[in-house]
Each structure stands twice: as structure tokens, then as C-alpha cells.
Amino acid sequence: MPLATSQAPALSGTWSRLHPLSPVARIGITLGALLLAGVSLVSGAQTSSGRTAEALVVAAVAVLGMVASVVSWLVTRWRVVGDELQIDTGLVYRQSLRFPLRRVQAVDVVAPLTARILGLAEVRVISAGTGHRQHGRLAYLSNQDAAAVRAQLLALAHGLAAETPEPPALPLFRVDNGRLIAASLLRGAWLLVLVLVAVGAILAAVDPTGAGGAVRQGGADAATSLITGIVTGLFALGLDAARSVNGDFDFTIGQAPDGLRLHRGLLQKRHETIPYGRIQAVRLIQPLLWRPFGWARVELDVARQPEARRQGEARQLAHLLAPVATLDQARWLVGQVAPGAPATLARAGAPPRRAWFRAPLSYHYLSAWHDARWLVTQTGRVRPATVIVPLEKVQSIRLSSGPLLRALHLANLRIDTAGRRWVAAAPCRDADEARALVDQLGGLAWRARRLSW
Amino acid sequence: MQYRRPSPRLWLARQAVLGLASLVLVVILGVWGGLFWGGPGGLAGIGAGLALAAGSWLVERGRYRSWGYLERDEDLVVQRGLVFHRLTVVPFGRMQFVDVTAGPVDRLFDLATVQLHTAAAATDARIPGLRSADAAQLRDRLATLGEARASGL
Numbered sequence: 001m002p003l004a005t006s007q008a009p010a011l012s013g014t015w016s017r018l019h020p021l022s023p024v025a026r027i028g029i030t031l032g033a034l035l036l037a038g039v040s041l042v043s044g045a046q047t048s049s050g051r052t053a054e055a056l057v058v059a060a061v062a063v064l065g066m067v068a069s070v071v072s073w074l075v076t077r078w079r080v081v082g083d084e085l086q087i088d089t090g091l092v093y094r095q096s097l098r099f100p101l102r103r104v105q106a107v108d109v110v111a112p113l114t115a116r117i118l119g120l121a122e123v124r125v126i127s128a129g130t131g132h133r134q135h136g137r138l139a140y141l142s143n144q145d146a147a148a149v150r151a152q153l154l155a156l157a158h159g160l161a162a163e164t165p166e167p168p169a170l171p172l173f174r175v176d177n178g179r180l181i182a183a184s185l186l187r188g189a190w191l192l193v194l195v196l197v198a199v200g201a202i203l204a205a206v207d208p209t210g211a212g213g214a215v216r217q218g219g220a221d222a223a224t225s226l227i228t229g230i231v232t233g234l235f236a237l238g239l240d241a242a243r244s245v246n247g248d249f250d251f252t253i254g255q256a257p258d259g260l261r262l263h264r265g266l267l268q269k270r271h272e273t274i275p276y277g278r279i280q281a282v283r284l285i286q287p288l289l290w291r292p293f294g295w296a297r298v299e300l301d302v303a304r305q306p307e308a309r310r311q312g313e314a315r316q317l318a319h320l321l322a323p324v325a326t327l328d329q330a331r332w333l334v335g336q337v338a339p340g341a342p343a344t345l346a347r348a349g350a351p352p353r354r355a356w357f358r359a360p361l362s363y364h365y366l367s368a369w370h371d372a373r374w375l376v377t378q379t380g381r382v383r384p385a386t387v388i389v390p391l392e393k394v395q396s397i398r399l400s401s402g403p404l405l406r407a408l409h410l411a412n413l414r415i416d417t418a419g420r421r422w423v424a425a426a427p428c429r430d431a432d433e434a435r436a437l438v439d440q441l442g443g444l445a446w447r448a449r450r451l452s453w
Numbered sequence: 454m455q456y457r458r459p460s461p462r463l464w465l466a467r468q469a470v471l472g473l474a475s476l477v478l479v480v481i482l483g484v485w486g487g488l489f490w491g492g493p494g495g496l497a498g499i500g501a502g503l504a505l506a507a508g509s510w511l512v513e514r515g516r517y518r519s520w521g522y523l524e525r526d527e528d529l530v531v532q533r534g535l536v537f538h539r540l541t542v543v544p545f546g547r548m549q550f551v552d553v554t555a556g557p558v559d560r561l562f563d564l565a566t567v568q569l570h571t572a573a574a575a576t577d578a579r580i581p582g583l584r585s586a587d588a589a590q591l592r593d594r595l596a597t598l599g600e601a602r603a604s605g606l
């Protein structure tokens with residue numbers, strides 16, 4: 001794409017601003033909400049003087065927001081020099097961000113609704129390491145520029161020449177939208193609502209036979225509050241389902257030489273790239289209500305900043321390989337990102353029988369096994385989860401045991417990676433075996449690191 | 454291979470802190486018992502305080518003895534914990550940085566804690582109670598080893 005590259009002078013080292021429409025895209029939604037609030041406030045006011053006062057306040061807030069986003073646009077500039085992305089921003093607190101592109105974990109393109117209408121998109125550079133307080137965000141660029149910037153940043157991140165065009169991706173997997181909607185509705189929380197409904201029904205049935213009026217009154221009160229609770233719960237569940245459908249609609253994965261390409265989203269489109277080497281762990285989960293249908297979800301863990309504590313952000317950045325897939329598809333997908341991983345349940349890896357005393361419910365699902373390159377652990381009763389960790393990514397190995405476990409001569413084994421979301425846990429192993437495993441895995445991890453270099 | 458242990462000074466420091474705390478506890482319990490039930494109550498309070506102090510002393514001793522670390526060719530092993538036993542293995546190549554900290558009590562006894570950080574947030578490799586000179590030495594050694602064997606994420 002030499003044409004697209006020439007359109008973004010920032011890529012050749014000239015300081016440039018973001019797209020001139022960025023302020024509009026940035027406050028688009030807020031402005032809409034503000035207008036709505038203003039209309040309802042104004043129409044609700046009693047006197048005409050109150051009306052004008054409120055209208056003025058709303059207008060002032062809107063203008064302030066406008067000015068702030070325009071100023072933020074004015075003081076923000078960016079460029080790519082050598083193999084570094086540089087962003088200068090901030091009016092009062094000047095901030096100079098430098099992102100060495102070799103450390104880049106992923107480059108995402110995100111287009112929220114307002115930006116999409118204007119033909120804009122945000123480029124998000126996600127780097128590992130703890131030094132930076134935030135991701136590199138270029139909000140917003142035109143669609144064309146965003147694609148060009150992404151291609152160039154990815155090329156630089158892989159140590160290639162900046163002009164290398166984005167390599168074409170082979171379609172790998174597409175999630176059926178009907179199944180996605182069905183799966184989003186099948187949440188474990190429904191069971192809770194069902195229990196609540198059952199309790200409510202029992203209360204309602206018991207109520208008329210209540211002896212005293214006071215008891216009857218109490219029963220009725222409980223029933224009404226239950227119903228309110230159920231309605232709220234249903235609403236929350238519906239919202240949650242809608243959000244996940246919105247986020248993962250039209251989910252497709254492509255396989256490019258440099259990494260996986262993810263495209264997803266209904267209102268807000270996202271294009272994400274995950275370089276193969278950055279994958280820290282793969283997890284396959286089978287939620288309770290999906291099991292009758294034989295569905296599973298496949299997740300990826302990528303090294304990222306500890307800032308993922310901000311939950312909203314963490315959810316947005318969550319890298320799914322497949323929001324829902326059949327078990328066969330899920331296993332096949334795992335095989336694609338973890339070639340040669342022994343992903344099917346090996347009962348040989350089960351902990352000793354006496355582990356049942358410590359984990360009576362999940363004992364049947366506990367398992368851990370490994371070969372020279374991969375470690376696979378399986379845990380969980382309600383949501384059986386299989387975690388696959390490439391041994392070359394192991395950051396540390398931990399062994400722990402409490403009094404009960406020691407009495408049973410067992411120990412818990414944990415494998416940490418630079419991913420932030422889950423650790424591979426092999427609970428209730430035989431203590432001697434676990435101790436031997438620690439050394440064995442340490443050696444294998446060392447060899448795997450050597451080979452991968 | 455033999456695990457290396459924190460300096461005996463750590464045990465001294467822990468005992469000093471524990472002793473002070475026990476003294477306060479014994480006085481409070483003694484006075485409290487004496488105020489409510491007279492002489493025998495005071496004695497009982499002192500006895501209870503002493504028993505608690507002895508118990509904590511035993512636990513502290515166990516915890517102190519459980520610490521151990523081992524530098525091997527490619528990794529560092531740290532173990533600790535009396536009731537809940539923990540063992541952590543960190544490959545040198547995975548170390549992001551090493552820090553040495555010393556609180557006020559530590560400084561009084563010329564001690565320091567060496568902590569290893571990896572890219573995984575869950576890693577908890579900490580070696581307390583090293584003589585400051587030893588700690589600085591260990592830190593430098595670990596940093597050198599980490600640099601020599603560093604590997605990407």
C-alpha cells in the first residue's frame with residue numbers, strides 16, 4: 001500500500017496531528033447524551049427563567065466539552081521515527097510517550113460507532129513492560145491511514161522494513177452469529193434467577209395459608225422485593241448478553257504469517273492482531289450450560305500491562321480466539337495456535353486418588369500433563385477449563401501446600417506466565433511428583449527458551 | 454545442594470520485635486486481670502500473656518527456620534512458610550528487575566530484603582533478612598545473571 005503510506009507523513013518522521021474530525025468523534029456520544037439530558041431537563045423545568053438557566057448550564061457544559069476535545073486535538077501530535085512511535089500530548093501536563101516498536105505486543109484498530117459514521121478509526125498500540133502508564137492510542141485517524149499505520153507498526157515490530165505491506169490473511173475460522181446469540185443467552189446466572197423464581201413461587205403459594213395478617217404482610221413484601229430482584233437480574237443478564245453479542249458479532253479469525261487477525265463487533269468494529277510469539281497461554285472453557293450443546297470458548301492470554309486492573313479496559317482488550325465453537329472446532333483452533341499441544345484429556349495426568357479428599361467435586365476433572373514444549377492443565381467442575389502454556393513462556397513455577405494437603409502428601413503446582421489473566425494450576429499433585437516436576441519443567445522450559453531463540 | 458538461610462540476625466530482629474510486643478501484651482493483660490479480679494486475676498493475666506508470647510515465639514521460630522533459598526545454574530529457588538509451605542522457582546532469564554528494601558527495624562539490625570520481579574504478577578520470590586552487604590552482593594549477582602540469560606517475553 002504505497003499510496004496509503006504516502007498519505008500519513010507522520011510515518012516518515014514528521015510530527016503530525018490526528019484527523020481533524022477526531023474531536024467530533026470523541027465527544028459525539030457524550031454530546032448526544034447531553035442533548036437528551038438537556039431536552040428532558042428543560043421540558044421538566046417549572047418556570048421559564050428556570051428553563052433558560054438550565055438550558056444555559058447544559059449549553060455551557062457542551063461548549064466546554066467541545067473546547068476541551070478541540071484543545072486536546074490541538075496539543076496532540078505523533079510520528080514514527082526509526083522503530084519508535086512517539087506521541088506528545090497534554091496541555092497542562094505535557095506527556096511525551098515513546099513506544100519502542102520491538103516491544104509491541106499487539107496493534108489494534110478500533111472504530112466506535114460515532115467514529116465509524118465519520119469514517120475514522122483508532123489505532124491502539126499495546127506494549128508489555130511496566131514503565132508505561134498507558135497504551136499508545138491514536139484517536140482518531142482516517143480508516144485508510146489507520147490501516148497503513150497498523151501495517152507499518154506491525155512491520156517495524158517484526159523488525160522488517162517499514163514499507164512492507166500488511167501480509168494477506170487466510171481465513172481460519174468464523175463464528176456463527178446465531179450460535180453466538182444463543183450462547184450469550186446461556187449464562188450460569190440464569191440458574192440463579194430460576195432459583196429466585198422458585199423461591200418466589202413457594203412464598204406466593206405459602207402466603208395465603210399464613211396464620212396472622214402480619215405474617216401475610218411480610219410474605220407479600222418478600223414476594224414483591226423478590227420480583228423486583230428478578231426483574232433487575234433479568235435486565236442485567238439481558239444487558240450482559242447484548243454487550244457480548246455486540247462485541248463479538250461477525251467474529252472472524254484470519255491467519256497471517258506474522259500473527260492472528262481478529263475482526264469483530266456489531267456497532268463498534270475492532271481489528272486486532274496477535275503475533276504468534278506473544279501468546280502466553282491458551283485456555284479452553286466449557287461453561288455449565290454450554291455443555292449439553294458441546295460448545296466451548298477459546299481464550300488467549302497476551303502479555304500486557306498491570307493496568308488491566310481497570311476492568312472495563314481489561315474486558316475490551318480480552319483476546320478471544322473463539323467466543324463460542326463446537327468442541328471439535330475449539331480443539332482444532334487450539335491446535336492451530338499451539339501446534340502439537342496434547343490438548344485432549346489425558347487421564348494419565350490425573351492426581352492420585354487421595355486428592356479426592358481435598359477436591360471431592362472437581363477431582364474428576366483435575367489433570368496435568370506435559371511434553372517437551374507444552375504444559376496442559378485441566379481444572380474446574382462447573383466450568384472445566386483447559387489451560388495450555390508453552391514452556392518457553394514460563395516465568396516462574398510455584399509449589400504450595402497447606403496442612404490438609406501435607407497430611408495427604410499432596411501439593412499444588414502453579415505455572416506463571418507474563419499473561420495477566422490466569423495461571424496454569426495443577427492442584428493436588430503427589431508431593432514428590434510435584435517436586436520432581438518443578439525441576440523437570442524448569443529444565444524443559446530452559447531448553448524450550450533456548451530453542452525458540 | 455544445601456539451601457542457604459537468612460542471617461541469624463533476622464531471628465534476633467524478629468525476637469526483639471516479638472519481645473517488645475509480648476511485654477506490652479503481658480502488662481496490659483496483667484493490669485486488666487488485676488483490675489477486675491484482684492491479685493489472682495493479675496497473675497492469670499500475666500500467665501496468659503506469657504503463654505501467648507511463647508506460642509508466637511514458637512511460630513516465629515518455625516517461620517524463620519522455613520526460609521531458604523538456593524541459587525542453581527539456571528534458576529533461583531526460594532522456599533518459605535510453616536503452615537502453608539511455598540516454593541518458588543524463578544529462571545534467571547525471566548527476571549525483570551531485583552529490588553532491595555530495608556525497613557526501620559531491618560536497618561537497625563543491618564538487614565535487607567531482596568525481591569525478584571518477573572513479568573508475571575503472581576511471582577513472589579522474596580528473600581528477607583540478608584545482611585545488607587550480602588543483599589547488595591546477591592542483587593548484583595542476580596542482575597548480572599539475569600542480563601546474561603535474558604530472553605524476550
